[in-house]
Amino acid sequence: MIDYTKYLRISKFPLIWCAGCGNGIVLKSILRAIDKIGWPKDQVCTVSGIGCSSRTPGYVDFNTLHTTHGRAIAFATGVKMAKPELHVIVVTGDGDATAIGGNHYIHAARRNIDLTVVIFNNNIYGMTGGQVSPTTPMGMKASTAPFGSVEPSFNISGLAQAAGASFVARGTVYHVFQLDKLIERALLKRGFSVVEVLTPCPTAYGRRNRLGTGVDMIRWQKEHTISVQEAAKLSPEQLNDKIVTGVFTDVDRPEYLETYQALIDSLRRKASLS
C-alpha cells in the first residue's frame, strides 16, 4: 500500500466531490502510478481546466495549475516547452477536453508533444449541473437535453488516435488494477498519451437517467465493458451495447520537443562552424 498522504494536500480536504463520484478512484490510480514510477514530487506538474475533475490539482502536492475552461493542454504545452524535464500531466473532464478544448486536444496529439492527458469521462458536465456533453450518449438525458441527447457523441480515444497520439487507452474505475497500469504506461510514454477513464457521476448524470447510485454505475461498467482483445473476436452487432477498454495505440513517433531540440542543436552547430 502506498502512503497517499505523501502526495495529498490533506489540509485541502474534504474534497468537493460528491459521495459516489468516481473521481477519487481516478486520483488514487494516478498517485499509485506516479509512486510506482518513483518520480519526485517536484518533477511532476499537473494541469487542469475547469470542472469537477479539473479540481484534482488542488489536492495533490505537485507543481499544480488550474487554468481556464478547456485550455489545460495549451497551458501544459507552455510549461513543458519551458521546462522539458518536468513530467506534465493534464487532468481534465470530457467537456473540458473535447468541447471547448477540442482544438487543443487534437493539435497536441498531432504535434505529439510529451504530455499525458487523463480524461475523466463521466458523459456529462458535472460541475455546472448536468448539461449535455460531447460524450453524452444519444438518447440520454441532460439538463440541456431534456428529451434525450439528439447528437451523436464523440469517441474521445478514437479522436486522439486519429489525430496522432502515441499512446491511447481507455479504462474504467471498476477495472482499477488495469487503470493503474494504463496510467503508468501513459506516463512513461515519450509523446502525447491519453487515458480516457470512464467514471460515474451519480449526481448530475446518474440521477437524471435513473442509473442508480455510484456503486450501481460502477457495476454497470463491469457488465458493459469488453477488452480490446475480446472485442476483436466479436461482430459489430455483438459490440453494439459494449464499451471497449484497453490499449488502442502504442507507437513510437518523433516527439515534438525532441524534434525542436534537434533543430536548436543543429542551428548551434552550424553557428559554431561558421
Added chain:
Amino acid sequence: MGKETVMQRNNGPRVEVMTGNDACAEGALAAGLTFFAGYPITPSSEIAEILSYRLPHLGGKFIQMEDEIGAMGAVIGASLAGAKAMTATSGPGFSLKQENIGFAAMAEVPCVVVDVQRGGPSTGLPTLPAQMDVMQARWGTHGDHEIIALCPYSVRETFDLTVRAFNLAERYRTPVILLMDEIVAHVNEKVVLPEPDEIEVYERKLPNCPPEEFLPYKFTEDDIPPMASYGTGYRFHVTGLCHDETGFPTNDPVQIDRLIRRLNRKISRHRDDIVQVAEEQLDGAEIGVVAYGATARAARRAVRLAREEAIPAGLLRPLVLWPFPDKEVRALAERVSALIVAELNMGQVAHEVEWAVCGKVPVHRVNRVDGEPIPPEHILQAIREVAR
C-alpha cells in the same frame, strides 16, 4: 535558454533600417525572451515570423499554436515554468486572448501581449491602421483589475517599450500589453540599437525563504509577492479562482476583498513609476495636443507648423496609456486654455482626458476611423480653429 545567449548576440551598437515589428522582436530578445507562442494575424505576423527564426538560434522556443487562446495559455504556462514569455496578435486575436489575459492578471503571471492594432469591430481592416483597442486593452477581460499598456510611436521607441514591457511585467507580476498600430509596425526607420550594457533588464523577484514557508500570493510591503518557478523545489498551486495567500481557492469575503484590492493597488500605487509621457513644445503653450502611437507623429508636425504660424501649441504624448496619465494631463490643463485629442478611433482617449480635466478646459477631438492615418494638416486645422 538564458539571457547570456541573447547578450552574446548583441555585440555593439547596431545601426539598422527596420520596422516596428522587427524592433519589437529584437527588443523582446534583448529583454531576455525565451518563449514565444502565437497565431498569425496581420499586421502582427512578422513578429512571429522573426522570432520563429531567431529563438531556436538562441536556444529559446517558438510555437505556432492552433489559435490565439492556446497561444495565450502556452505563454502563461511557460512563464510559470520560469520563461520570459510573449505573444503577439491584432484586434480579433486580442479579443480571443482576453479570458486568459484575465487569468494572468488574477494569477499574477508576468508576460507580454503585443497587440498591433487594426480597424474593427470584427475582422475590420486587416492592413490599415487604427487605434481602436485602447479600451479593449483596459477593459477587455472580465473582472476588476488594473492593467499596464504601453504605446510606442516610432521604431526605436518600440524597441525600448518592448524591453520596458518585460521589465514591468516581471517587476509587477502582471501581464503587460504593448499597443502598437499598423503604421508603427510597418514603417521602416533608421535606428541605432542600444548596446547590451545600456539595456536595463529586470528579473522577477524570487522567494528567499525555505519552500515550506513559501506563500505564492504573500502580502508584502510593496504588494508584489515574490514568485517561484515550477520545478525549483517550491511546489505551489495556481488558479484563476479567487485565492488566499497560499494560492488555494477561497470564498471568504475578507480574503477575496484583500486580494482584489491588492491586485489593483499593486499597480495603482506605483503609477508614478509606470506612467511615462513625452512633452514637446509645451513651454508657453496655450493649446495642448494629446496624441499617442502613430498619430503622435502627425501631431508633432502639426505642433511645429502651428509654432511657425505663431500659434503657441504643444504636444503631450503618453507612452503609457494604462494606467492613464491623468495627473500629467490635469497638470497640462492648468497651463493651457484648450486641449485637442487626436486619435484613430471615436474618442477613446479623449473621453479619458475629459474625465481627467473635469471641465477645466474644453477638450476638442480629431478622430478618424476610415482606415487612413490622420494627416498633420487635420490636426493643424484643429489647432487653428481653437486658436481663433
